[in-house]
Amino acid sequence: MTIMTGAEYLERINKLGSEVWIAGEKVTGDISEHPAFKGVMKSQAELYDMQHKKSFIERLTFADDKNNQKVGISYLIPKTRADLEKRRNMIQTWARYTAGLMGRSPDYMNTALAAFASSVHLLRNQPNCFPEHLTKFYEYAISNDLSFTHTFINPQNNRSLMSFADEDTTNARVVKRIEEGLVIKGAKLLATQGGITDEIIVFSAPGIQDQSHAFAFSIPSNTEGVKFVCRKSLIADHSRYNSPLSSRFEEMDTVVIFDNVLVPWDRVFFYDNIKIANEFYKNGNFVPFALHQIVSRQVIKTEFILGVAKLIVDTININEYQHVQSKVSEIIIGLESGKALLLASELQAEKDDRGIMIPNRTPLYVAVNQFQETYPRFIEIVQLLGASGMINLPDEKQFASPIGDVLDHYLQGFEIKGKERVQLFQLAFDLCMSSFGSRQTLYERFFFGDPVRLSQMIYQTYDMEPSISFVKEMLNKKLT
């Protein structure tokens, strides 16, 4: 097999029949027909179909000569700056289709797996590490265009620095090491799209101190004992007019429970190695490659929010007010900064010893940390511009009813009919005020981790020596 079609994705996930719990019931039958999943699975399927369309094939795939097949660029391990540009174009093409609202479009985890595979050297000759399993699995994933979710965060029961002193009864951990593989028991807090992907990649949370928590592996989502427990669905309505975003892009978040799950050895990448667990992500290529994907998507999302803001401004004709212009400019500044930081990461990319082109992580760290603050502000700006228009939104049925013509008249905007104006504001509501929109804000606030610790990471990893020397030189300079 080579690149997957949408129909193949749907068929595969339905066939898996993973254990998914929602509203107190186990999903039975085709999950792609379930009201909570059908929108997002359809969108995901459409992304896969794009890989086959003449107009997108060049942007989304490359020829893997070794295996004589077409492969999604999301799996590409870049060797040149041109490869990085190709990656950016692929990510942004898919992101444009979802307005950047699907943080777990397939490229996110494909990129992560490619990053892991390009860091296998860190596992070589280390205790309890299996670099060959990772390489083989990466090739298998490419050949089958596998879809993934991932989970690493532990349940939020005790975040104290001393939590390791308590007995662990909740976190997913290795409870047995047997001939067939590892046995995992416990939970991981979050897997977005849990239960609607082929596989789940599971790895340790940062800063672990217990050997039994130090692992990385991938298993099929329907592995015996794996349970995905959903939150409530955030789809208000399946009508594209009433809920244009949540009806298509509500990804679902799940708690993942491992009930004595057997992970076969050939799927274990490492285990019982605290040093590797803490260093593999930090020193490998995961951070720069994942961040390059995230920032590429966030740029498209910002472009979308700018469009929403400007259309609201035009629709109620508030262009002339200075504060309105300043507010829209804030979004423009965010957009242009994001684009510049993304390009800076590519321009400053360097090849590592193995010839892999690594985008510079510093501008990407800055971009993602900045977005954690600016995204909620962009949402606030749309609310401030839209005002009461954000809430007074008759639905599609009202416009189709005998009162529709009257509404069309009284709810008209500047040079636009009522139904069209309300459609725009429905979209703004879904982006900023619906349950779906609120989750989007939380998502971006915590994308790639807690903003507090992310900014600390920038402090800890930034090379400030040139600035220090600069000041020291200035202090010692004698006047002539």
Ligand SMILES: Cc1cc2nc3c(=O)[nH]c(=O)nc-3n(C[C@H](O)[C@H](O)[C@H](O)COP(=O)(O)OP(=O)(O)OC[C@H]3O[C@@H](n4cnc5c(N)ncnc54)[C@H](O)[C@@H]3O)c2cc1C
């Ligand atoms: C919508 C959404 C989707 C997500 N999807 C996924 C997914 O698919 N897979 C996945 O694995 N994860 C996912 N996550 C989890 C995400 O990675 C985490 O939210 C993020 O890493 C922060 O961790 P936490 O939520 O456990 O927050 P916590 O670590 O519990 O933080 C809670 C609060 O305590 C403070 N705090 C805690 N510990 C410290 C400390 N040591 N020092 C200073 N302050 C501290 C934080 O600053 C914060 O204010 C998702 C999160 C959200 C919101």
